[in-house]
Amino acid sequence: MGSGTSGGEGEHINRVSVRSLDGECGIRIDDRIERRHCEIRTDRPSDPTPADETQFRYPVDTAVQLTAGRLTFEGFSRTFVHDGPDVTEVEYFESVSFDDGHYTLELSGPVKLYVELEGAIDVQTTVTEMDVSLSEAASVRIGARSYHEQPAATVTTTDDPVDVMAAVSTFGSAMKTTGSERSYPTLRGHPPTLQRGSSLSVPNGLQPPETDVHIEVPESLFETLAVAPLAYYLGAEVVPGPDPQLVVDGEPFSLEGDGGFERTVERTLKRTFFLDCVVRTAGPRSIPLYERRAVESSLDIDLSDLYGRSGAERLAAYNTVDYDAISSFVPTWKLTAHVDPVGSSLEVLPFLVDDLAVVRSPSQLSVAGDDPFAQNADPFEASTPDDGEFVRSTTRSPSDSSATPNQHVQPDQTDSLEQTWVGEGTPLGASKAIPEAFRNRLDREPRDGDIEIVVVCNDEEMLEERDVAAEVYGSREEFPIDVTFYEDLTTDRLALVLESDVDFFHYIGHVDEGGFECSDGLLDADSVGNIDLDIFFLNACRSYRQGRRLIEKGAISGVVTLDDVINSGAVRIGKTLAKLLNYGFPLRSALNIARERSIVGTQYLVIGDGNADIAQTQSGVPVLGTVSSANGEYEVTLDTFTTSGFGIGSQFRPAIEGNEMVYLCPGTLPTFEVRESALERYFSTGVFPVLLDGEFTWTDRLRSDN
Structure with a gap:
């Protein structure tokens, strides 16, 4: 059920669909392009039927009608109630009653929702959900719109x-x-x-x-x-x-x-x-x-x-x-x-x-020498026993373009969250935008089903990263992810994986100048047919060339390396990046954070469309917290990021005790001073990364219920 218009030259595609929940009363709404979903629970069995999309005051991609006396919405960060020209925002932990009338509820979350209902209603919210009770069961119309934007021509x-x-x-x-x-x-x-x-x-x-x-x-x-x-x-x-x-x-x-x-x-x-x-x-x-x-x-x-x-x-x-x-x-x-x-x-x-990017003509620094990363190396940390052996220690001449990009360039850094490079050469400290990646994104067809992740570990010395991936991917009960793990694949089987309809491909192992190292030899991406996977992470030495080929043959975005990476550093990057992606960070922002976790972070870069992601966030926008403690009090600073659905200009209100303000995204919010009990309540609202007194951790590890 459901229909929608792509906005592209008259083409019609079913990009938002609605169906009844399995085993529960309610409906599930799926954005089949952005791979987002939300659920609305009802107090009685729901049999949604198509509704007139043109009857909503705002544009929607699909609309349904059902009968309910109560509806519960999860995962929506903002709630507005429209009563004619009047608009009321319902705050966190607030209960508001509305007299008999015609109302439109506007909710921002994984998809945009508009709910048309009549009668007297009571609206009650917490941080994680909103309940709407009607004075008596009645017909309710629900319209949904994808955040996906397709170029018109x-x-x-x-x-x-x-x-x-x-x-x-x-x-x-x-x-x-x-x-x-x-x-x-x-x-x-x-x-x-x-x-x-x-x-x-x-x-x-x-x-x-x-x-x-x-x-x-x-x-x-x-x-x-x-x-x-x-x-x-x-x-x-x-x-x-x-x-x-x-x-x-x-x-x-x-x-x-x-x-x-x-x-x-x-x-x-x-x-x-x-x-x-x-x-x-x-x-x-x-x-x-x-x-x-x-x-x-x-x-x-x-x-x-x-x-x-x-x-x-x-x-x-x-x-x-x-x-x-x-x-x-x-x-x-x-x-x-x-x-x-x-x-x-x-x-x-x-x-x-x-993206409303600031566009500059590049001022570049070409990096000469055998090791473009030598200027960033820390000789003390690099010599510690924890760093282990290089994943791949074979040396090559930097002039060998099959082993490493010909020209490394270093653009001037700015105060933006992210940097990207459009031009010849391979950037340090910025992503590499590739035209084919954006064309591939536009060519993607809507898909049903769970998010598909494939993890391939072709290096037994990096099984720790595989184990972490097994723990992280699919760990969110509210978000359907299907994860498949493989070890020691042959070239033929790895080629089948690369040609499969996969949302995210995480490769752990070795990449030589000839391709991916498999149990029976090397697989060069040039020898593979059309690539149907969307996003990839090639956690292997000198994986830039193979990643570039994946994008040229159909992929959208990926993380690659420019040089040799040491085992411990690669594992640390892999563990951090996996969890950031699992909790909704886009690829470019996730790598920027993960880079800080390892001395080899400068050797990783995003190629293709850096906005790509694999999961929806719990709070609408991804958040990184910085917390410092002193005498039982805590200072909390939050950095917000953007996603494909919540771009620059979005608004965010953290559910911190005493806060009534809404803030523009992205950016760094003013510091909040809270007691330990209030901090723990805020941590209970979702899982996000935190720098606690300088140590990188996650809110789910800091809660007392763990």
Whole structure:
């Protein structure tokens, strides 16, 4: 049951499905593309029947109707009750009663839900679930929407900068609103994809919205690529001009301020986005946003008055705000992309723009010498007995491209959570974006069933990592994961695994210049047919080449190594990464955290689409806690991350005793001071990583019930 529209050139696919729960009263809703699910329990057997999707006030992919007197929702972080134009947020541990009327419940979780019901209702929430009781059993309509965004069309462009400007000008057509609510990730659609051709071709319907805003830049790819995310967010056309400038209702604002062109574009994007996040709280949803309360009194603009104004009016007001006055409250930016301004980078651009990435022309440091990682090595730690032997100690010349990438480059680090590299060479300290990976993601078909994970251990000296994987993957009772383990596979059997429809492939063993080391020889990924697996982790020495081939033949993303890695370091990385992925961290963020756990962390990198993940989070957004203790009191600092469903501009309220504030994501929240009992209650709300007095651990290990 269920139907949905992909948004891609009229193609219809069944991407959200609904079915009755097995052995329980209620329904299960599956997002078959993002591989997310949620369950709604009811007080009586449910026989859901299709409902009219157009009757909901917001767009949904599928809708059903059922009869219930009580519904219980698990895993939803925010709950709003719409009563006509009035909107009420139900807080954690709150019970609210509503008189007889027509209501729409809006819930944010693994999928977006809208629940239409009539009558008097009581709504009661905890951290983990929400109960809705009706005065009497009645018909209830439930609509579900996937967070998945599919590009509406493909624009063909030449490498000529003027053609690229025209192509970038179509990106704003994907925005679902020009109001301040565009700062919500669910109201930012995916921009059209780009392909290179002999002439410019723009499909109908991709014109930017009428905004009275345009951007002028010189005729070069450098400036055009840099302003692409800003043009997308503003719904602005990009046109040739002698100097970079933002033109708002006829008034020019220079894009060459202090710090230069790229820095000014970055600040303009961040300031506009942040102030939109603040202004949107002046709407019908009364949200206690921490960032608004922190900056409102120091601003010379009336935030409430700006709500509902046109994009040009808001932007003109925003441009009067000194960026330094708000910079400490702007969300930590998710991604900085170092993009070589050449034609081969164009296909990746829409996916960077979809992330609202800061786009910079790469300033690179080529790393010379036999060991590109020597500058990061710690000679004392590397010599300790715990480090063991190298997984693979055979030495090779760095000029041998089959053994290691030809050119290592080190992009300038920024204050973004993540860095990615688009261009020739292999980056240190950043992921490697590969065009084929994004195309492969778009080509994926909806799938039913549990998340499929395959773990292959072809090295008996690394069985510890296999054992940890067996303990971690599938350990969440509320989340269906099917895990299969293999040891000492032959080349033929490993080839079958690589060609299988697998969500995640975790390889533990050796990789030689000829391929994966198997019990009967080497398997080169070049010899394998089409790759159907999505994400992989090749925890082996010098696995970059094989991982690159997996993506070129069909995979979406993976973690690989650039050089030899020592056994203990590889196991430590593997253990940490496995649990982070199991609890919903995207690949790029997970590796950034896992890198800090081992001296060999710099030798690992993500290739392909770094947003890929294998599981949904328990709290909506992934969280890393830092806790310090003193005299029975605890200071708690939380770092939030983003996912495919909860992008930059999402909101998060930690269920910490006494906290009433909502915070923008991603970023570092202000420090909370709590007693031990309150800290333990917060740890009981979910499993997430914690640095406790400098030691890396997990909340489930710190609870008194363990």
